[in-house]
Amino acid sequence: MSYDTIIELRKLLRHYQMGDETVKALDGVDLEIKRGEYVSLVGPSGSGKTTLFNLIGGLDKPTNGSVFIDGVDIAQLDAYELAWLRCRKIGYIFQTFNLIQVLTALENVALPTVFAGIPREEGLKKAEKILKSVGLGDRLQHRPLELSAGQQQRVAIARALANDPAILLADEPTGNLDLNTGMEIIDLLHGLNKTRGLTLVAATHDLKMIKASDRIIWLRDGQVEKVERG
Amino acid sequence: MSSVEEVHRVTFTVRDAIRLGIDYIKRRFQRTIINVSSIALANSFLSSLILTDLFFKTYSQLETTSLSVEAYQYWLVFVALIVSIVGITNAMLIAVYERYNEIGTMKCIGALDQHIMMLFLVESSIQGLSGGVIGYILGVLAALVSTGMTTGFDIILKVPISTILFYFVGTTLLSGILSVIASLYPAWRASKLRPVEALRYEL
Numbered sequence: 142m143s144y145d146t147i148i149e150l151r152k153l154l155r156h157y158q159m160g161d162e163t164v165k166a167l168d169g170v171d172l173e174i175k176r177g178e179y180v181s182l183v184g185p186s187g188s189g190k191t192t193l194f195n196l197i198g199g200l201d202k203p204t205n206g207s208v209f210i211d212g213v214d215i216a217q218l219d220a221y222e223l224a225w226l227r228c229r230k231i232g233y234i235f236q237t238f239n240l241i242q243v244l245t246a247l248e249n250v251a252l253p254t255v256f257a258g259i260p261r262e263e264g265l266k267k268a269e270k271i272l273k274s275v276g277l278g279d280r281l282q283h284r285p286l287e288l289s290a291g292q293q294q295r296v297a298i299a300r301a302l303a304n305d306p307a308i309l310l311a312d313e314p315t316g317n318l319d320l321n322t323g324m325e326i327i328d329l330l331h332g333l334n335k336t337r338g339l340t341l342v343a344a345t346h347d348l349k350m351i352k353a354s355d356r357i358i359w360l361r362d363g364q365v366e367k368v369e370r371g
Numbered sequence: 372m373s374s375v376e377e378v379h380r381v382t383f384t385v386r387d388a389i390r391l392g393i394d395y396i397k398r399r400f401q402r403t404i405i406n407v408s409s410i411a412l413a414n415s416f417l418s419s420l421i422l423t424d425l426f427f428k429t430y431s432q433l434e435t436t437s438l439s440v441e442a443y444q445y446w447l448v449f450v451a452l453i454v455s456i457v458g459i460t461n462a463m464l465i466a467v468y469e470r471y472n473e474i475g476t477m478k479c480i481g482a483l484d485q486h487i488m489m490l491f492l493v494e495s496s497i498q499g500l501s502g503g504v505i506g507y508i509l510g511v512l513a514a515l516v517s518t519g520m521t522t523g524f525d526i527i528l529k530v531p532i533s534t535i536l537f538y539f540v541g542t543t544l545l546s547g548i549l550s551v552i553a554s555l556y557p558a559w560r561a562s563k564l565r566p567v568e569a570l571r572y573e574l
């Protein structure tokens with residue numbers, strides 16, 4: 142069961158009802174993303190990037206239209222299957238890192254392996270290996286607040302990788318980082334895309350991030366304005 | 372078919388919840404202390420009354436006098452328990468509110484509603500049980516201090532140890548159960564949060 146298209150969006154609509162007014166956060170998006178592709182979602186503030194990120198990741202439900210992941214309409218999944226999708230298939234990376242503050246870097250990265258049913262020792266070992274691979278081998282026992290912003294984002298990326306997902310979804314991953322740190326994170330993500338063949342979908346304002354991608358989707362007012370090859 | 376389902380299941384055991392719950396308790400110690408003391412206070416009140424009664428009765432049997440605890444004092448205990456439940460519910464609601472982002476994150480990495488619920492309930496039962504233990508010890512001491520003048524402090528040696536243990540187990544369990552009951556609504560609220568809502572929220 143291997144499709145060349147890993148993500149497919151059909152006539153995707155997400156409207157918000159605000160009193161009498163309807164906010165069309167997404168207004169008919171059709172899109173196909175290939176396995177191993179690196180796609181940037183670009184557009185002005187309010188154009189619908191985060192909304193699209195949430196829908197692809199199964200974190201929100203569309204008003205209309207469908208999201209297919211590996212050929213499966215995720216609207217058809219029950220709570221267990223959806224949790225499994227989030228746990229095993231997709232890795233999420235956020236602008237604000239979203240690490241669990243009470244846990245160490247190692248425990249944060251190992252947490253998804255707990256839900257994946259991997260024995261604790263094995264999960265911790267795997268987490269350590271991944272943290273080393275993102276250059277944080279000497280920060281295993283640090284808590285998020287004891288790490289720099291760039292290091293926190295690395296932990297978040299390591300966590301996203303914990304269950305070997307096929308897709309990495311990132312919403313402005315460099316939004317809270319300075320220029321150089323941002324550049325390092327971009328290189329890291331780009332490297333994962335190239336070496337591991339991970340499909341990378343990133344919403345971003347960051348020009349350097351856009352330049353590295355295979356394809357650029359320009360959003361405006363909830364619609365695809367244009368598509369560019371990177 | 373069933374093997375496919377097996378593969379597509381996320382897992383999160385009570386043991387995992389306990390481990391995480393202990394992490395939360397250790398690292399958010401101040402909030403924990405408030406909850407634990409509220410339960411400890413209520414249980415110390417309850418157990419001091421029970422034991423005072425026990426000491427009096429034992430003494431009365433030995434000395435053929437009649438001493439007992441007034442019924443209205445049990446009403447006070449009842450009120451103390453209610454106050455403690457309301458306090459815990461409130462504290463747990465605040466904890467849920469503080470952890471919006473983490474709840475959303477947990478759901479992103481595979482947590483189901485019932486896992487989030489379990490996490491909060493395990494945490495509150497740990498708090499309830501430890502508050503119960505502390506409260507009972509305080510209660511025994513309080514009962515001993517207040518009755519000792521009349522009955523002599525060696526009264527504690529005259530009541531069967533099994534009775535003291537019985538009340539220890541009983542009131543500790545009661546504390547745990549009350550703490551869980553008080554946390555049911557907050558835990559349910561937390562579990563029902565949709566990941567987008569939980570993540571949008573920033574403290």
Ligand SMILES: Nc1ncnc2c1ncn2[C@@H]1O[C@H](COP(=O)(O)OP(=O)(O)OP(=O)(O)O)[C@@H](O)[C@H]1O
Nearest residue numbers: 157164165166184185186187188189190191192193
């Ligand atoms: N929960 C909501 N209720 C109502 N409207 C919403 C909600 N979430 C998003 N919107 C609206 O949907 C539109 C798209 O929002 P979205 O967050 O997707 O934009 P964005 O492209 O990510 O912007 P930014 O670059 O600022 O992050 C905006 O007009 C926003 O106001």
Ligand SMILES: [Mg+2]
Nearest residue numbers: 190191192312
């Ligand atoms: Mg956004």
